[in-house]
Amino acid sequence: MLVLLAAVLGFITITAVGFAFVGGGDSSAQALKRAQTFGGAPRPGSAAAKRAAQAAQANTPEARRKQIMLQLKEADRKERKARVTLAARIRQAGLSISVATFWISSLVAGVVALGLSLLLGAPIIVAIGITLVVGFGLPRWVLGFLGKRRKKKFSLEFANAVDVLVRGIKSGLPVHECFKIIAKESPAPLGPEFQKLVDGLGVGLTLADALDKMYERMPTPELKFFAIVIAIQQKTGGNLAEALSNLSTVLRARRMMAEKIKALSSEATASAGIIGSLPPAVMILVTLTTPAYMMLMFTDIRGQFMLLVSGLLMALGIFVMKRMISFKF
Secondary structure (H helix, E strand, O other): OHHHHHHHHHHHHHHHHHHHHHOOOOHHHHHHHHHHHOOOOOOOOOHHHHHHHHHHHHOOHHHHHHHHHHHHHHHHHHHHHHHHOHHHHHHHOOOOOOHHHHHHHHHHHHHHHHHHHHHOOOOHHHHHHHHHHHHHHHHHHHHHHHHHHHHHHHHHHHHHHHHHHHHHHHOOOOHHHHHHHHHHHOOOOHHHHHHHHHHHHHOOOOHHHHHHHHHHHOOOHHHHHHHHHHHHHHHHOOOHHHHHHHHHHHHHHHHHHHHHHHHHOHHHHHHHHHHHHHHHHHHHHHHHHOHHHHHHHHHOHHHHHHHHHHHHHHHHHHHHHHHHHOOOO
């Protein structure tokens, strides 16, 4: 009995000493606190826990969708701003002249057109119309034509540049080195634009800022998609090579869709061209066959007024047909 009593007292003593050292609290809770203290999971309510929650929330599909929408709205705003300024249109056309030089050249062309019209005996109203067309409309049309042709060449080669970037990243090359390869191997205007991008990164610009400046010079949907993919990947992380590979697939699908739309709308385009060219062609043929019958339209004030109204109506009709056969996708 004495031995049994001594054993029970010894067990009680050891248990009491253990509770005294442990503190009698929940061991799991204390273990969690110790793990948090030694760099484990952040404590609830702490700054690290808030940052972790924000990062987890940013990686959700809904957050990514909102981020993409914000990027698209910002790109649309920048594109509208780039279209407004004449200096941006000159840069998009690939010209190195200033805005003042452009206006001086337009003024000289208008004055020359006015002088030639008066020397050839054209009426004053017709001479003024020719001056406005040559001095104001023709230079801006040439500027838009050059810019559109340059952007088309850029868009046709951009998918190949994205493929080069994807293969370079998969092989272990840095993104900056891939940009250098694209700038060296790609034809103009893609190569020179990426060379400017590389130069901007070399002087300390961030990739987002360099892409923004590149988009100001070349506002194309393909470059806009590329900038959005880069911005989303920098903020949320992920496999950049896979994202760019998907982008390349989308760009090639867009190009195929554009070719299908062009083929399906070719009949409407040809009809609009024939309808728009018939009145001037008929007027030229009548003038060549019976000049006396048609010259009254140029010598009489009433004929000149009719020609002016006819020209305005023809311009309005061509504008409407152009809007009808232009498809955005």
